[in-house]
Amino acid sequence: GENVEQHPSTLSVQEGDSAVIKCTYSDSASNYFPWYKQELGKRPQLIIDIRSNVGEKKDQRIAVTLNKTAKHFSLHITETQPEDSAVYFCAASRTGGYNKLIFGAGTRLAVHP
Amino acid sequence: ETGVTQTPRHLVMGMTNKKSLKCEQHLGHNAMYWYKQSAKKPLELMFVYSLEERVENNSVPSRFSPECPNSSHLFLHLHTLQPEDSALYLCASSQDITAQETQYFGPGTRLLVL
Numbered sequence: 338g339e340n341v342e343q344h345p346s347t348l349s350v351q352e353g354d355s356a357v358i359k360c361t362y363s364d365s366a367s368n369y370f371p372w373y374k375q376e377l378g379k380r381p382q383l384i385i386d387i388r389s390n391v392g393e394k395k396d397q398r399i400a401v402t403l404n405k406t407a408k409h410f411s412l413h414i415t416e417t418q419p420e421d422s423a424v425y426f427c428a429a430s431r432t433g434g435y436n437k438l439i440f441g442a443g444t445r446l447a448v449h450p
Numbered sequence: 451e452t453g454v455t456q457t458p459r460h461l462v463m464g465m466t467n468k469k470s471l472k473c474e475q476h477l478g479h480n481a482m483y484w485y486k487q488s489a490k491k492p493l494e495l496m497f498v499y500s501l502e503e504r505v506e507n508n509s510v511p512s513r514f515s516p517e518c519p520n521s522s523h524l525f526l527h528l529h530t531l532q533p534e535d536s537a538l539y540l541c542a543s544s545q546d547i548t549a550q551e552t553q554y555f556g557p558g559t560r561l562l563v564l
Contacts, residue, residue, distance in 0.1 A: 346490070369550040380454075380540070380555040381493075388550070426493065435505050435547045436481060440492040 339364045341429050343441025350417050351449055358444045360427035361409040367429040370410045371438070372401060376423045384425075385412070417448045452476055454556035456541050462562045463531065471526040471559045473541030479554075481505075481547045482524040484516060487538040487558070499524060500547035531563045 342361045350356050360370075368389035373381040387394045387401045387410065394401050398417075403410040410429075414421055424445050428438040454475045463469050475482065484496040498506035499518040513535075515527040524541055538558045544551040 341492070371552070373555075380557045382555070383552050386552070430549055432549045434549065435498060435500070436544055436549050436551050436553065437495065437498070437506070438493075438553065442490060442492045 339367075339429075339439045341427060341439050341441040343427050343444055345444060346442065347445045347447070349447045349449065352417060352419060354417055356414045356417055356421070356446055356448075358412045358425055358427070358446070359409060360411070360429075360441050361407075362429040362439070363408070364429065364431060364439070365408065366431040366433075367408075367439075368432055369430045370401070370403060371428050372399075372412050373426045373428065374423045375426065375443075381426060414446075417446075419448050419450055422446055422448045454541060454543055454554050456539075456556040456559050458559060459557065460560045460562075462564065463528070464564055465531060465533070467531075468527070468529040470528065471539055471541075471561075473524040473526075473556055475522055475524075475541075475543040475554070475556075477543060477545075477554060479543040479545050480521050481544045481551070482518060482521070483542040483544075483553065484524065484526055485540040485542065485555075487540055493540065497526075498547070505547060528561075531561075533563050536561055536563045 371386035375381040400413045424443045427441040486494045497516040502518045517525040540558045541556040542553040
């Protein structure tokens with residue numbers, strides 16, 4: 338069935354370093370890839386998304402890249418700050434049918450001062 | 451209140467109890483979702499509603515019973531649950547059921563089944 342693999346499951350970086358989280362999807366018809374951030378005890382919130390007609394998208398310190406041929410997409414956070422510490426979830430969905438997101442298992446990012 | 455709200459935020463129940471989770475969205479959205487979030491596992495979609503009509507029941511056991519009386523409210527009725535049902539239950543909404551619409555999540559209900 339459809340699934341999304343996410344790596345690593347945990348990531349620890351020093352403040353100011355970059356962090357990269359990678360996801361691989363199985364459904365070749367997937368064409369929408371959002372990323373959610375969930376801080377401890379808080380709700381998941383959309384931080385960035387990308388559609389299959391775009392290879393890269395940036396928003397300040399975060400960027401997402403998409404390789405449709407390889408069926409993988411990545412989240413890049415530059416100049417990490419302690420407030421970036423959270424669990425990050427990638428997801429994938431396809432056009433048609435209803436708004437069904439297939440989520441990865443999450444990456445727990447810890448940014449140490 | 452703004453966005454998506456959920457009550458209660460925490461719930462402890464025995465396996466023979468009956469309880470209900472409530473979700474309310476103040477965004478004027480037409481689609482609502484229930485997800486189960488267990489530790490170190492992907493969010494699992496349970497139910498999807500569009501304009502109060504159930505669109506998806508993702509092979510969820512009958513001990514979970516959803517109800518959507520209007521497009522702003524969504525309930526999850528629980529009865530005779532098992533300890534493995536302990537998890538964070540998240541509600542979400544989106545403008546409509548169309549693919550690629552952003553889903554906005556509530557804060558969740560942390561459920562513990564004893």
